[in-house]
Amino acid sequence: MIFYVMSRLKSLFNEKGFYELDFIGKISMGELYRCPECDTPIAIKPTLPPFNIKLKGKNFGDLCAGVCYEFLVSKRFAALWKESGLMGLEILDYPVNIKKTGKFKNIDTPEYIMVRPDVTLTHLNEKESGLIIKDSAGCNKCKLSTRKKVERLRIDESTWDGQDIFYLSGLYGVLVVTEKFVEFVEKHQFTNFVLVHQDDYNE
Numbered sequence: 488m489i490f491y492v493m494s495r496l497k498s499l500f501n502e503k504g505f506y507e508l509d510f511i512g513k514i515s516m517g518e519l520y521r522c523p524e525c526d527t528p529i530a531i532k533p534t535l536p537p538f539n540i541k542l543k544g545k546n547f548g549d550l551c552a553g554v555c556y557e558f559l560v561s562k563r564f565a566a567l568w569k570e571s572g573l574m575g576l577e578i579l580d581y582p583v584n585i586k587k588t589g590k591f592k593n594i595d596t597p598e599y600i601m602v603r604p605d606v607t608l609t610h611l612n613e614k615e616s617g618l619i620i621k622d623s624a625g626c627n628k629c630k631l632s633t634r635k636k637v638e639r640l641r642i643d644e645s646t647w648d649g650q651d652i653f654y655l656s657g658l659y660g661v662l663v664v665t666e667k668f669v670e671f672v673e674k675h676q677f678t679n680f681v682l683v684h685q686d687d688y689n690e
């Protein structure tokens with residue numbers, strides 16, 4: 488399987504001015520995701536409803552990203568996702584309350600749905616990805632570490648459960664998708680997805 492990195496940051500700070508997601512008011516967080524073997528946190532806490540947000544930008548894309556693990560997708564994306572047979576995205580069926588401020592006050596806002604990718608214990612093939620570890624924090628199950636360098640993305644497929652979108656435990660904070668996910672985005676021309684081929688990814 489060919490994998491891609493979905494860059495939430497590049498979508499958040501996009502050049503085309505697509506709307507970005509910002510939570511407002513009191514935010515409820517869930518429990519930390521932890522490795523079942525060594526108890527090390529493998530991801531930040533999930534954001535829980537109510538989803539009170541504001542949007543900043545100029546154009547409505549099919550994706551509105553923020554700094555949280557969750558993100559907003561258009562109603563069209565959510566509907567087609569449900570029919571797609573792809574796996575790894577939880578559709579959070581709670582209202583998204585969008586506060587409109589300033590000059591955007593009178594703009595009609597399309598309906599958005601909050602989604603959360605799976606947090607998994609999938610990790611890298613460390614040798615093939617050229618991972619240089621700074622400090623190891625986890626165990627063999629989660630492979631959690633801080634990194635000096637990653638030359639490319641190579642998933643250890645024996646640790647992958649077949650999701651088409653997921654956070655890795657062995658590459659903290661990085662969101663990975665399959666080529667099937669990329670085909671889905673291209674086929675329906677969803678906007679504001681920045682997808683980096685596994686050979687072109689490095690940090």
Ligand SMILES: [Zn+2]
Pocket residue numbers: 522523524525526527625626627628629630631
């Ligand atoms: Zn662990």
